[in-house]
Amino acid sequence: MLEKFQLEQIVKPLLAWFEKNARTLPWRSISTPYRVWVSEIMLQQTRVEAVKPYFERFMHALPDVKSLAECEEERLLKLWEGLGYYNRVRNMQIAAQTVMEQYDGKLPADYEKLLELKGIGHYTAGAIASIAYGIPVPAVDGNVLRILMRVSADNSDIMKQSVKTRVEQALQQVIPQDCAGSFNQALMELGAIVCVPNGEPLCDQCPWYSFCETRKRGLWQELPVKKKAKGRRIEERTVLVIRDGERVVLKRRPKKGLLAGLYEFPNEPGTLTEDEALRVVQDMHLHPMRIQRLEEAKHIFSHVEWHMQGYMVEVDSLTREEAGLLFVEAAHSEEAYPIPAAFAAYTKYMNIRLGNERFKEK
DNA sequence: AATCCGGGGGC
């Protein structure tokens, strides 16, 4: 169990270690509130290395709260394409609009007010408040939970909200008033590069080496305790790359649910035969001429697994757009439309030359 | 308290 006297001894060694070992990260060199906000949203459930290529591009495209608040949805999703959890960026835009209306475009320097903004929970509110404004509040993420459970050899289930709350309250008691941002970042940094989430922790580099209970007892493989998530369900789908000489058919996904509002190839539940696939195309009021079976593909989400069978279907000219379908120039479709990674196996067929010999004549 | 929501990297 975490106690105040225990936590007090961790602060100084941690800060000294952080001063020497902090990584140089794009959002760390210039920590304006907006930059901290954008980086923290991107970093939710997402590794630093994955965020890096997105961050500066996003900041350049939308350099301030106002431009984010006014950005067209299509462009916004395009900037987020491939990062996942797309509601993060929708919520951030809603919050940006709130900040424009209620706070004159400036993120409030107030933990409780930050917490009210869409997409900002306890962790992110704490991160922005402490890093951007120096407000002494904790920011408890997975790293922080892991290293604190380990240093104290606490076998509480870190998935429980009660445990997170307990850790927040404990940290609140010892957080340094003059460098809260560094302290919070130091905790996370230690978890990210020393007391790592997978594999053996690098204890010889740890500022807490001498008093870490998990190291003393050799328990790193047992801690932290985290209840296993439920298994994934499997969905079979058939994906149709429908095209004429120059255009390809895309569809927009529903506004809610998985991959909300992104674009995709028309697809159907189940594994369809060639004839069934052709029938689906006809039901779209299109006129299939040839069909070619493509490779199977698999895509894994957190809670679903798609097993896909692809077909490329050549139709006569795509001119009059049918309801719900978009006929887009194949050459520009990938630049213009956010298409999730789930369809990566088939996007190459948007542009590949139509080879007669490998098509089956209908 | 459970479930939904992406995608990638490590082992």
Next chain:
DNA sequence: GCCCCAGGATT
């Protein structure tokens, strides 16, 4: 394969 990741919203 299974795990995790600078989590939050919804039910």
